[in-house]
Amino acid sequence: MREVAIIGAGITKFGEHWRKSLRDIFVESALMAIKDAGVDHIDSMYVGCMSGGLFVAQEHLGAFFADYLGQSSIPAVRVESACASGGSALRMGFIEVASGLSDIVLVGGVEKMTDAEDVTFALATAAEQEYEVFHGITFPGLYALIANAYMKKYGLTREQLAMVAVKNHKHGSLNPYAQFQSEITIETVLNSTLVADPLRLMDCSPVTDGSACVILCPLELAKKYTDTPVKIIGSGMATDTIALHSRKDITSLRAVSLSAERAYKMAGIKPEDVDLAEVHDCFTIAEIIITEELGFVEKGKGGILVEKGETSLGGRIPVNTSGGLKAKGHPVGATGVAQAVEIFYQLQGRADKRQVKNARIGLTQNMGGSGASSVVHIMEVA
């Protein structure tokens, strides 16, 4: 397998784009990435999108976007793993470049959610339709079940959960692409509307429009395009049961630990070698558990990790410097690629006010459903 590098990135402002369509935001981020990389053509394209069909009644997104990008004729495929669609698309691009089949591959992620008639219904198709959704549960409910079980087992406090949102809003306030650039306090979270006990509105990632793209090429060609390419040194994916009730222990996210294990193995590194990470904080409880599954802290101590400020900017292992899904926003199919964009900017030293000093190794973790899919990528300054 050839070594693979990221040589350019692009991202739209995340938020509510009432005057832009699905194709507009995708093309905006794609052109930004193409310009950033300085490439004059694309050999192939992958697009992560959870549900063009249910959100905006448009499937066939590979050809659709290639067309509007003026690239009709290239191979272009859409990849879907629910909210892990973006990470899955990145993995496909990585494999295609590694295989030797293509040199310049554009990987995009996109979702236009604010136009949908029923966002909750569309998102719920990432869960088990016949045995979970049919009975009325939605994602806040599923993650509330996880949160309750975890709090009971490990003594996580309601305040510690809130600290995840507070930290990510603080980080988001430093990111011009974030949907929410305002800081909040623990009280803001505790006083926000109860959605599914114990989760409140400010524990939940928002509904967002947005798109993000990166350009990949073989490492051996990367220096032709940039002085600061970023290598992808590990890619791991794993699945778990689609339904929460099928799992032995709902306080763990097995697909996350497995995907991380595979990525660490490919990269030949350990969790302590990671300088910063973008993880899938769709709900505050998710970030707590994910930091444990990634090996940043022992099981049951995720709450203490955030409370001590170790995952804040300036801490031991900054997590979600972009603002994460909570503050940057969560256009579901775009999220996995947006995570890669943030790590790319950080490792290139372009993250401005939220720059992690001397960052050399970054990790992205993108998740689908209640943890049935997880994709981890590890990147290093080349």
Next chain:
Amino acid sequence: MREVAIIGAGITKFGEHWRKSLRDIFVESALMAIKDAGVDHIDSMYVGCMSGGLFVAQEHLGAFFADYLGQSSIPAVRVESACASGGSALRMGFIEVASGLSDIVLVGGVEKMTDAEDVTFALATAAEQEYEVFHGITFPGLYALIANAYMKKYGLTREQLAMVAVKNHKHGSLNPYAQFQSEITIETVLNSTLVADPLRLMDCSPVTDGSACVILCPLELAKKYTDTPVKIIGSGMATDTIALHSRKDITSLRAVSLSAERAYKMAGIKPEDVDLAEVHDCFTIAEIIITEELGFVEKGKGGILVEKGETSLGGRIPVNTSGGLKAKGHPVGATGVAQAVEIFYQLQGRADKRQVKNARIGLTQNMGGSGASSVVHIMEVA
């Protein structure tokens, strides 16, 4: 890149499966393929499906199917290129095995269409939603525009169009997995309900439930599992404008010729080396044009090709020995993989009454939308 082989295949009966769900038919074909290949594990899985969301309100199909196949933990991703989703999934599996990342990869295609509330709406999301579908046109209408322009330009007769359906029904009558196993006559077609002039009901592929799977592995390991592996010697994909009105010439299918050109180049063969082909006859006019774009006959002579019986079983280049989309059925996401299953059976000499004698090289061509995506694979007896 490593050489890749198909070592096993499975397929459900195509038709209306009122008593089986999406997961049932997928798992049925997957277990059949696993048994056929004799593998004891799977490293990774790709699933082609056009719209689990719109047909049965279930997305996240990679994890969903891995779970019900008892394979939770493996990487599993859904791939979508409208009706070319199956062919695209096959291409992803091919690339992953070729890259060296995984050895045993299951590639499936599936669609459960008969449960949907509005199949026409779901299928129309493969066209350009804002500029085509919004104005009321659906796929029979788009292909009728193509048919009218082609008939005027090249003098194709209404009877020649009908001959495609007659041939494919004859082939389908020899395939126990086909939805329609009854022969029809030219009169059957000409007297069937007018759908979109000049296309009649019997020019159109049906609404179908079905699933198909193949197991891929590196050629160097293939003999461990079967005495008769089938090599994938070429894989080509291409896109065209999503909307018909954006094309310079709607009597050609540029993505088909481009994808074929790429696959022929990789395989190092010419069209005349192909012994049989499965092509995307979603409407009769499509097969006429595709046989030209694949180089089996010169431009404008596709009608004469079928009239002379050259694409019939026993002819010079048998096309759609399975019955094609018209008679075998067209569960959209499954079609591209089902084509590979047919070629695999043919090259292994397992096609029974529809066996093409001495078949050594077979080709599959799978298309999305009105030709905006096309995927071609070329396979050879190993």
